Amino acid sequence: MDSLSQSCGFTQMNEIPDRLTEVLPGDLYQILPGPTLIHLQGEKPEPLLISILLHGNESTGFFAVQSLLQEYQSRPLPRSISIFIGNIIAAKENMRRLDTQPDFNRIWPGTELSESDETKLAESVIDEMVRRKVFASIDIHNNTGLNPHYVGVHRFQNRHFQLARLFSRLVVYFIRPKGVLSAAFSSHCPSVTLECGKPGQKYGVNHALEFLHSCLHLTAIPDCPVAVGDMDLFHLIAQVTILDHISFGFATDQTDLELITNIDHMNFTEIARGTVIGTIRTGGKTPLLVRDEFGTDVTSRYFQVQENQLVLKRDIMPSMFALDPKIIRQDCLCYVMERITALPENHDQ
Numbered sequence: 001m002d003s004l005s006q007s008c009g010f011t012q013m014n015e016i017p018d019r020l021t022e023v024l025p026g027d028l029y030q031i032l033p034g035p036t037l038i039h040l041q042g043e044k045p046e047p048l049l050i051s052i053l054l055h056g057n058e059s060t061g062f063f064a065v066q067s068l069l070q071e072y073q074s075r076p077l078p079r080s081i082s083i084f085i086g087n088i089i090a091a092k093e094n095m096r097r098l099d100t101q102p103d104f105n106r107i108w109p110g111t112e113l114s115e116s117d118e119t120k121l122a123e124s125v126i127d128e129m130v131r132r133k134v135f136a137s138i139d140i141h142n143n144t145g146l147n148p149h150y151v152g153v154h155r156f157q158n159r160h161f162q163l164a165r166l167f168s169r170l171v172v173y174f175i176r177p178k179g180v181l182s183a184a185f186s187s188h189c190p191s192v193t194l195e196c197g198k199p200g201q202k203y204g205v206n207h208a209l210e211f212l213h214s215c216l217h218l219t220a221i222p223d224c225p226v227a228v229g230d231m232d233l234f235h236l237i238a239q240v241t242i243l244d245h246i247s248f249g250f251a252t253d254q255t256d257l258e259l260i261t262n263i264d265h266m267n268f269t270e271i272a273r274g275t276v277i278g279t280i281r282t283g284g285k286t287p288l289l290v291r292d293e294f295g296t297d298v299t300s301r302y303f304q305v306q307e308n309q310l311v312l313k314r315d316i317m318p319s320m321f322a323l324d325p326k327i328i329r330q331d332c333l334c335y336v337m338e339r340i341t342a343l344p345e346n347h348d349q
Contacts, residue, residue, distance in 0.1 A: 009121035010035040012128070021069050025059045025091040035104075036085045037125060039132070042077030046135040048215055049082050051181050054104040054139065056090025056097065060196040061140025064208035078216045079135065084125060096330050103330065105139070111179025122184070130188050136163055136215060137185035138192055140208050142199040145264030145322035149207055152193035154186040156343060161226040163190040167211045170268075172319070172337065174236035176293045190221050233343075234317070238292050238302070238336040242328065246287040248278075249325060256282045257310070264321040267334075271316050278310040286310070288333065302336065 011033055019031050020038075039047065052061035065083055087104045090097050097103050107118040109126060129137075150170035153160045164171045175183070185191040194211065196204035242248055248257040259278040266277075280287060287310070290299040304313050318334040 008124035009117050010037055010125065012037045012039065014039045014041075016040070016069060021066050021073075025053060025056070025062050026094060027092075028053075028085065028088045029092045032085065032088055034088055035121060036088075037128065038083040038085070040077060040081050040083070042080040042216070044079040044135075044219070046133045047080040047082045047129070048135050048212075049084065049129050049137045049185065050212065051084045051086065051137070051139040053088065053091050054086040054181060055141065056087040056092070057094050057199065058096075058140075058142035059091075059199045060142050060201070060204040060208055061194075062091075063205045064140065064212060067205065067209050068212055079218075080132075081216070082129060082132065082134070096327055105141075105181060106177060106179040108179050108181045108184035110184055113179060122181075126184055126188070129185070134185065134189045136190045136192075136218075136221060137182060137188075138194060138212070138215065139180075139182045140194045140196060142196055142204065143320055143322065144198065144324045144327050145267055145320060147195060147197060147264075147267045147319060149197055149204070150195050150268075150319075152182060152195065154183045154191065157190075158223050158225050159190040159221045160186065160192070161231065162222045162224070163215070164192050165226055165231055166214050167192065167194055167207070169231045170234075171231050172234045172236055173340070174293070174335075176236070176239060176291070176295070233340040234337040235340050236293065236319075236335050236337050238290050238298060240288055240290050240302070240318075240333045240336065242333055243287055243289055246282065248287070248328075250323060253281075256280070257287045261323075264323055267319050267321050268317065271312060271318060273312050273314045275312045276309045277312065280305055280308050280310055290336070 017031050050065060052065055087097060102113055102118050106113060108122040111119060148170055149168050150172055151164040151167045152172050152174055153164050182191045182193040194208055196208050246257055247255040248259060249255040250259050250261050252258055257278050257280055284305050286299055286303050286305055288299060288303055290302050292298045302313055304311055317337045319337055321334045322328055
C-alpha cells in the first residue's frame with residue numbers, strides 16, 4: 001500500500017489497498033484508517049472522481065466500484081480515476097452517520113455547518129482534485145423509500161445535463177440541501193449525484209457500474225443542448241422536516257404524529273391537495289417545518305391541520321419519503337419538486 005499522505009483527516013493512496021476488492025463495506029475499517037482518496041492512473045490523465053459511502057449504509061456505489069476494479073485488475077483503465085471512500089466508521093455500523101458525526105454529504109464547500117475537521121477534510125479533497133484537473137464528479141447514493149433511479153444536478157449547463165442523461169432521463173435540479181459533494185464540484189467540472197434506489201439491489205449496482213463504464217470511455221462530455229423533451233426534468237423547491245420536539249412513527253397511537261404506513265409510495269407521484277399524510281395528537285399546530293431552496297419557512301403553503309389530520313394544502317410531487325424513523329430524523333421527511341417544462345434562456349452559464 002503506497003500512502004501518499006495522511007492530513008486534513010483523510011488518507012491518499014495511489015494503488016488499490018489490499019483486500020479492497022473483497023471486503024464488505026462494514027469491514028473497511030479493518031483495511032483503511034478513515035476517509036480515503038485513492039488515485040489510479042488510466043490512459044486519459046484527467047481523473048474521474050467517484051465518491052462512495054458518504055452515507056455509511058448506502059452500499060451500491062461501493063459494490064459498483066469493487067466490480068469495476070475487479071474488471072480492470074489486468075488491463076489499464078481508459079481514464080484515471082480517484083475514488084473517495086467516505087464514512088467508514090458509519091459503514092461499520094451500517095448507519096447513515098453516527099449521532100456524534102455531521103452528515104458527510106453536508107460538509108462540502110457551501111455548507112451551512114460550522115467549520116470542523118470534516119469541513120476542512122472536504123475542502124482539501126476539492127483542492128486536491130482541482131489540482132489534478134478533475135474530469136467529472138460522480139457521487140453515488142441510495143435511498144430508503146420507494147424511489148425510481150434518478151440523477152441530481154446543480155447547474156443549468158449542457159455538459160451537466162449530458163452527463164446526467166447517461167444515467168437516467170429522470171433529472172432533478174437542486175440547490176438545497178447545502179454542502180453536498182456534487183454541488184461543490186459543480187463549480188469545477190460536470191457533476192452529478194446518482195440515486196440508485198434501495199441498497200442491496202443488484203440492479204442498482206449494475207446500473208451504477210454501467211454508468212461508470214460509460215464515463216470512463218468518454219473522450220469529452222458534449223457541450224450541445226439536451227432538449228427538455230429528452231429528459232424528465234424537475235426542480236427541488238422545498239425540504240420538509242419534522243420538528244425536533246415532535247415524536248413520530250407509523251401504525252402507532254403512542255406518538256405526537258402518526259404517519260400513514262405507505263407514505264413512500266407517494267414518491268415521484270402527483271399528490272392532490274386534501275390528501276391526508278398523518279394523524280396529529282398535539283393540538284392544531286403543524287408538526288412540520290418546510291423550507292424553500294432559499295431557507296425561507298413556507299410551511300403554511302403546503303400543510304394544514306383539519307380535525308387532527310395533517311393535510312396537504314396544495315398539489316405536490318414529493319421525493320425521498322421513507323419509512324425509517326432514524327433516516328427521517330437525520331435527514332428529512334421528504335422533498336417537494338416541480339416539473340420544469342422549459343429551460344431558461346441562456347441557461348448554459
